[in-house]
Amino acid sequence: MSENTGTHSDSGVSVRHMAPSKAALTRASILDAGRKYLETHPFRDLTVGNLMAGTEYSRPAFYLYFNDLHGLMETLLDEVKGGIVEGARIWLTNEGDAIASLQESLKALVDVGYECGGILKSVSDAAPSDARLEHVWETFLGSFDEVVSARIAHDQAKGITPEFDPLSMAHALNRMGAGVLIQAFGTTQKADKDVVLETITRIWISTLYPFNLNKARGV
Amino acid sequence: MSENTGTHSDSGVSVRHMAPSKAALTRASILDAGRKYLETHPFRDLTVGNLMAGTEYSRPAFYLYFNDLHGLMETLLDEVKGGIVEGARIWLTNEGDAIASLQESLKALVDVGYECGGILKSVSDAAPSDARLEHVWETFLGSFDEVVSARIAHDQAKGITPEFDPLSMAHALNRMGAGVLIQAFGTTQKADKDVVLETITRIWISTLYPFNLNKARGV
DNA sequence: CAGAGTTTATTACAGCATGTCAGAAAACAC
DNA sequence: GTGTTTTCTGACATGCTGTAATAAACTCTG
Structure with missing residues (x-):
């Protein structure tokens, strides 16, 4: 919390709706x-x-207003963060059909990736040149590892997902997602949303729910 | 080809074994x-x-000797490049057991990733700050996309791999591999090689060869 | 081994982006 | 209007980059 937040004197005492300074x-x-x-x-x-x-x-x-350019990027990341975690919740909380809700989550993820791709690429480009931003970015990605890992462990307990190290798997799947989205939608020349979704979805479902071959293939 | 190569006056006329200048x-x-x-x-x-x-x-x-620090990084990448493509060849050329040779290739990949992790992370960190190095890095990763895609298409024709866009899939799997290896072995505090290999292997096999459930599970 | 020619390395400099600070200008209060 | 606070700017010091002129170190020849 080292950035100037614009409204400066209030320490969060619900002073919303005052005329923007x-x-x-x-x-x-x-x-x-x-x-x-x-x-x-x-x-x-x-x-x-x-x-x-x-x-x-x-x-x-x-x-x-900012400590440096990386502080600016941190703010830009904060702005899109919300939208990204939003879509993920569907699968993470749904107790119903695992595959269907995972598909829904991934679709939401690709959609938001399509929108915020440019910002995400900029932040991921900026991260390695600043220790603080690198940490923020890693923490951002890491937060998904944890929740995804939890859901995997849950499905393993239910017997619908094979046994393997959930955290490591979550990590790998998330890095793939991040890498693909940034690469596909990070530049003005964006890739085909449907193909990307198809690909990502197939990998996730094949890996996590391999026993439901038919469902996974959209038959 | 804009870097000074050390030996300067010879234009490749096989003047090896001269005393190193x-x-x-x-x-x-x-x-x-x-x-x-x-x-x-x-x-x-x-x-x-x-x-x-x-x-x-x-x-x-x-x-x-170098145009800038990114030129240095490009040279460092060149040095490890060979070792990386080496291991991959097993699966890419083998006409025999697809799963076994894929496993072997991935093992080789993880091994070399374990060795060169630091360099790979440095290069991938350096890439976004220089247009030329970014291009070199993307080309490096992209070269794997192509060969992996070719092998996928080959296995699809044989009917042992489901139908999907091979290039997009190759791209996703490769980004995962790169991201995981760099993250796992990029710092001095390295992750467990076996877990990483287990995870990556499972994703590749589940996705590419989903019909061989038993084999894939190492039963 | 002396001197010319070539290769390799250094000192000194100009350029550019950063981040700070003292003070100016605006906005606000009365 | 005058005093006070908030917001902004011009001018500066620093640090790293890349270059150019020059020096030092080799090498080759007679």
């Missing part, structure tokens, strides 16, 4: 400029200078 | 210093300055 507006416009810039340029070309050139403010104004 | 030795010692540095530091902390501090040469000497 000038600071909050400025900060938002910097974030807009960042999103806009990253739509057409890779993260490596982003500098504080050309970021702020996309706003009506001077370069040093940036530092009023 | 001073230049070649210097270049090699810079590469050594790079490998050594990256054993204990992330790529983001590597600068030309502290790289050359690990040698007996001055900072600008670096530029006699």
Whole structure:
């Protein structure tokens, strides 16, 4: 929690709905400029200078609101985080048909990946050049490992999933998902959503629910 | 092909076995210093300055042998490239038992990943900050997509692998492999080789050869 | 082994992005 | 309007990059 949050004096005492301070507006416009810039340029070309050139403010104004460019990226990641965990919940909580709900979850994941692909690629590009952001990114991915692992263990106990190390499997499947989505939807030239979904879904179902061959094949 | 190769005046006319020029030795010692540095530091902390501090040469000497740090990384990648494609060949060429040879290939892959994990992580960390290296890295990964895709198509024709888009599947499986290996073996604190192999193998076999449930489960 | 020619390495410099700080300008309160 | 706080900017110091002019170290020849 080392970033300036725009509204500064309130420590979370539910001061919502107060007139947005000038600071909050400025900060938002910097974030807009960042999103806009990253739509057409890779993260490596982003500098504080050309970021702020996309706003009506001077370069040093940036530092009023962010520690550095990686802090900006962290904020952008936070914004999309919610939408991503959302779709995943279907399978993670559903006690009903495992395969159907997994398919639904993966579809939601591909959809949101399609939308946020650019941001996700930018963040994953930015992560290795900053220890803090790298940690945030790893933690973000790791959080999925845990919940997926839990669901796998649950299905193993039910006997519908073979025995293997759930955490390691969750880790591998998640890295695949992240890698594929970022690669497929990270650039302006986006891949075919359906093919990507088909592929990812097949891998997950084949691996986790191999006894239901027919269902998995969509027959 | 924009890097200085050490031996400069010969254009490949088989002038091997000439006494290694001073230049070649210097270049090699810079590469050594790079490998050594990256054993204990992330790529983001590597600068030309502290790289050359690990040698007996001055900072600008670096530029006699490499265009920049990313050029150095490209060379380091080239060095490990061979070992990686090597192991993969078993499955890619073997006409015999598909599952057995795939297992063998994956074992070889995990072994080499265990050895070169640090370099692979460094290169993949460095890639997003340089257009050229990013391209080299993507091409490197993409080369596996192609050969794996070909083998998948081959097995689909034989009827032992279900029908799906081979290239997309190869892509997904390869991204998983790369992500898992880099994450598992990229830091000094390495993960358990056997678990990683178990996990990766299960995913590949479940997905590509789902009809052989028993064999796949190592019964 | 002296001197010319070539290869290899260094010192010194210019460029560019970062992050800070002191002070200016705006916005607000009264 | 004047005083106070919030928001912003110009100017600066730092650190790393890549280059160019020059020096040092080899090598080859007579």
